[in-house]
Amino acid sequence: MDSLPTSATNGPGFTAETETEPHARLNFDLDVDLCVIGAGLAGLSVALEAAQAGLSVAVLESGRIGWGASGYNLGSVMPGYGVPIADLIARVGLDHASALWALTREGMEIVRARAADEAMTDVALSDGALEVSNVDRGDRLVERLQTLGVDFGSEVEGWATDKVRDVLRTDRYFHGIHYPTAFQIDGRSYLRGLERLARRAGARIFEETPVVEIDFSGIRKRIFTPNARLRASDIVLAGSVHLGAPSRRVAETLLPVWRAAALTAPLGDRLPEVIGFAGSIADTDGVDHYRIVGGDRLLWASGETTFEVAPQRLERIVRRRIRTVFPQLGGVAIDRSFSAAVGVTVHGMPQIGELRPGLWVASGFGRQGLATTAIAGRLIARGLSHADERWKLFSPFDLVWAGGRIGRIVGQGVYLAAREGALAAGALARYRERAADRTRVRDARAEVKREQRQARVALLRSAETTRALPPNPPSRRPVPPPSAE
Template sequence: MMSESADAANGPGDTVSTVTLPDRVRLTFDLDVDVCVVGAGLAGVTVALEAARMGASVAVLEGRYVGWNASGHHLGTVMPGYGIPVGDLIARVGFDDARELWSLSNQGADYVRAQAADDIIPGLALTNGALEVSNVDAGDKLISRLQMLGEDFATEVEGWQADRVRVTLRTDRYFHGVHYPRAFQIDGRKYVYGLADLARKAGVRIFEETPVVSIDASGVRKRIVTPQARLRAAHVVLAGNIHLGEASRRLSDTLLPVWRYAAVTAPLGDRLAEIMTFQGSVTDSDGIDHFRIVGGDRLMWSSPETTWAGQPRRRAGAIRRRIRTIFPKLGKVEIADVFSGVIGQTVHGMPQVGQLRPGLWVASGFGRQGLNTSAMAGQLIARSILCGDDRWKLFSPFELVWAGGTTGRVAGYAIGMAERAGSAAAGTLARYRERARGRERTREARLAAANRQAGTRVPQRPPYRAPAPNDSGGTADTSSP
């Protein structure tokens, strides 16, 4: 056994959790298996584990090491659904298929919860509940969404009024919220290592530092080439996310790489409990901020995104400023760790799950919400390969669409900037309106008090009279026909 290498150590919660990993094994000899999985992130390890549990011989080929990218560097929030609003899902596939897809996403979340039991993957520090808070005052829209999620999509949800949100999070940035009591969070890095451990115990052979350089998927037995050895398999699962590269250029070109940065603060002591009593995670409705308490009195905070790689350390200042903007009462905050991962964003916002040609499968494009969706995809693909489950076809409407290459990245960056600026402006306007309403209420109360003191009656507006159908109201054209 060995401790983590220097680059692996740049992960979330290094300050709050330590992990010991097995020695890395490279593929140096030719091998024949039932299922070859490319990539040992959450998606690859889950499909491998589930296929092995069903009796297949499985090899995972990983170019770096287990959880090297996003899967070892995320915030660990497990939510139902996908990265797109449920209304968009219905618009795309119709109500019935949207419900089935949603139910699959719930099963993905249930899968993670089941693996996170103490006797399966211990020490994941599970906490319950996730709160999605709105940057604007649009509570009326909330009611229909709550009804749809609760009644039609069997998802437990609660609507929180702005007052409750502000008692729980001491900031006036947010208005109402949607609370998902059954959502939860786990130590993300320990989870992916725990899954890999379970997979090894189930018989999966995981080869790290073994990049796949090419795949010939034309025959019944697929040929997979790595720098030192070849592998033959009846099924290949492409779970390499954004880094798949030459192994399947066509597929990697359908993903827009988005670097997401996150930080863990130094201990904040009692100050943190004064500004935040919620132990679950918080996301804003525009997908800008995502944070939660870790290790008792630290904040783990994920904020800026870019479509170009950058040094995580350089983002510390931006994250610190973001925390200060949301929670000015917290005062000065020190950043202890910064980390990042690249997520693969599809053009339609839904993951890529299914069979590309007989025996060639894909599980990628999980975007910002990869925990429940990669668990769902892993189970679905393993069952499809081994039991003929064909529910992956529900994902067929979400085709492989070219993400636009470099132009797409530039456009993605510009759109991201514009959306963030738009959200910030909408938030500022909502808060301005709220303050103006507050000032108006105070002014009216003062006027009423002054009138009471002076013994005068508060002047009442004459009651509103709805105009009769043929009543011109006196200002419009009064000429009769």
């Protein structure tokens, strides 16, 4: 895995380096109300909210802050979860699904409010997101707009194919859904800002302090690290796929999915000519997700594997995808590429809530972790004080074993099949579109020919009619009146 993004590039936001706080290891025993394991978006969000609620909080991170997926996210803040809406409704019913969806909108508001805090520097907020369809299925668009806009009360606009292609110069996309209230931030700056906010609220964060064991018995739980021991009334497991020994049961419910992304070299004037949309763009099949950063670069995520692969291979995948979608850009140079593992649950929903008295979980945020970790932090912090039990909305989504190594192999197969299926469906849709264009041209030509034929026939008929007519009678000029002479 590549190291964290650095200032090697000149764009604002994602590409900017942020200063790091001096990191401290935990070398002494500590007693706290809440111990959070993992300092990614999830752990820091819980820590911030719990510290703001007045709890004493310690966060233990085995590596550095943002070492996991959180240090690499593309910064798109969208409503929803990684599970198709229809599946969500089928599982819990429309009202429950709508309440869950509303939580992600609340998560978005939390992120937006935090991004406005002075602790967030270089967060580079920009508005709008576009979800584009690889296939020409207007009926699906209408259905989705109905669910999102009417049933779930989200702000969405349907864009016809022409409008999508006006801003994205590619024939690969058909119609789309515009989310005017979605937004982008610099993922890395947000994470650093979150760390600052959590520290400011009183949370203590220790890096290079892996939790190796937990003794859950007793009201005060004991947490073991190589050099120290903690006692806490409550523990939040926010270690995602890296959690390991402290709770194998939770760790094994997550399928690790490495997501690849790359930042191109500056692309100059070519870029605005092919991409005229400032927000983030994703296709409905989850194949590509990208946006312009720093005015002239592309930040592009594509390609997933359930086993870690070499960065060069990922780079090739991203370069190929850019060339496929926007061939006008030509061969693009990649300045940096990176990948990190997100935790994906079997049911596709995050794991948020209390597993047993005093033991909480916040993980499984998958590919959409910004809004969902923000709401997880709030729900768990409020759940700790029993002021809010909305975390129970996630109760139908149990801890389901992800299948270990076999699960990863199957997961990779399913992903590849789905991706190939999506690409094939896109190719078929474009083939149909081209075939329909060809038919239209053929029909138009045939119509012109038919009209020409009709005109010729009409001409011939009129000529024949002319020949068949008797010669014109001598003209009967009016006889001039006799002259007066």
